[in-house]
Amino acid sequence: EPEVTQTPSHQVTQMGQEVILHCVPISNHLYFYWYRQILGQKVEFLVSFYNNEISEKSEIFDDQFSVERPDGSNFTLKIRSTKLEDSAMYFCASQGQNNSPLHFGNGTRLTVT
Amino acid sequence: GQQLNQSPQSMFIQEGEDVSMNCTSSSIFNTWLWYKQEPGEGPVLLIALYKAGELTSNGRLTAQFGITRKDSFLNISASIPSDVGIYFCAGQLSFGNEKLTFGTGTRLTIIP
Numbered sequence: 001e002p003e004v005t006q007t008p009s010h011q012v013t014q015m016g017q018e019v020i021l022h023c024v025p026i027s028n029h030l031y032f033y034w035y036r037q038i039l040g041q042k043v044e045f046l047v048s049f050y051n052n053e054i055s056e057k058s059e060i061f062d063d064q065f066s067v068e069r070p071d072g073s074n075f076t077l078k079i080r081s082t083k084l085e086d087s088a089m090y091f092c093a094s095q096g097q098n099n100s101p102l103h104f105g106n107g108t109r110l111t112v113t
Numbered sequence: 114g115q116q117l118n119q120s121p122q123s124m125f126i127q128e129g130e131d132v133s134m135n136c137t138s139s140s141i142f143n144t145w146l147w148y149k150q151e152p153g154e155g156p157v158l159l160i161a162l163y164k165a166g167e168l169t170s171n172g173r174l175t176a177q178f179g180i181t182r183k184d185s186f187l188n189i190s191a192s193i194p195s196d197v198g199i200y201f202c203a204g205q206l207s208f209g210n211e212k213l214t215f216g217t218g219t220r221l222t223i224i225p
Contacts, residue, residue, distance in 0.1 A: 031210045041217075042216060043150075045212040045213060048212055058212075093155075101146075103158075106153065106155050107155050
């Protein structure tokens with residue numbers, strides 16, 4: 001079965017550094033998402049992306065965050081200047097046509113020190 | 114924003130027992146979903162519900178979309194060790210490609 005693939009599985013970075021999280025969504029999917037989960041807490045929506053633009057973003061997704069689909073297969077999340085509170089699991093998800101289920105990747109654990 | 118509260122927060126049950134958990138919302142959702150998350154993995158969809166009052170089964174799992182559109186429950190019958198994990202409900206305001214709002218999760222532990 002096709003999968004959403006995320007790399008790296010674990011990223012450790014120093015506060016203030018830029019970090020890019022990588023995702024390869026399922027190939028014929030059209031809608032792409034990033035969610036995050038702080039340790040022990042619920043999964044929270046960050047941003048949705050369709051037709052090469054952001055369709056919705058949460059209040060968490062401030063100016064430090066950006067997303068890109070640079071080459072038609074990758075979908076990246078960039079955090080410009082990481083803060084300690086950015087430490088979390090970041091999940092990429094993709095979706096095909098309307099009403100089809102969201103498929104999540106296995107996440108990237110980001111640790112900011 | 115919308116809040117989804119799940120209860121119980123955690124459950125310790127014997128293998129073979131039935132499990133029941135629920136999810137309540139401060140506002141209406143038009144789609145309810147139940148996901149399971151195992152350590153080191155992303156959420157995996159178990160059941161999707163699209164209509165108020167709908168009762169849907171997936172093997173030993175049964176979920177219902179509450180008639181008020183503000184709640185949903187998930188039952189697992191005859192639990193087995195691989196049912197261990199965290200179960201999240203999630204709501205969508207409409208069909209299609211809206212963001213998901215996740216619940217607070219129910220951690221299920223099974224005692225052999």
